[in-house]
Amino acid sequence: MHEIVIGTPEELAAHAELMKKxxxxxxxxxxxxxxxxxRRATNS
Known part of the structure; x- marks a missing residue:
């Protein structure tokens, strides 16, 4: 599964730590x- 997350550097760092756990x-x-x-996806 591919994931993309949009956020500030601080939000992305916090998300990365959460995903490790x-x-x-x-x-x-x-x-x-x-x-x-x-696969492809769009956000409508």
């Missing part, structure tokens, strides 16, 4: 996107 966690936030390998 919970590597399988998925998000449902408007500033995050998940796209399976080999």
């Amino acid at each position: 919970h590597p399988g966690m998925e998000h449902d936030e408007p500033h995050m996107a998940h796209v399976p390998p080999g």
Whole structure:
């Protein structure tokens, strides 16, 4: 799974630390996107 997160450097660092503790966690936030390998996605 590919993930993109938009935020400030501080927010991204905090997110990275959280993901280290919970590597399988998925998000449902408007500033995050998940796209399976080999697929495309759009945010409409």
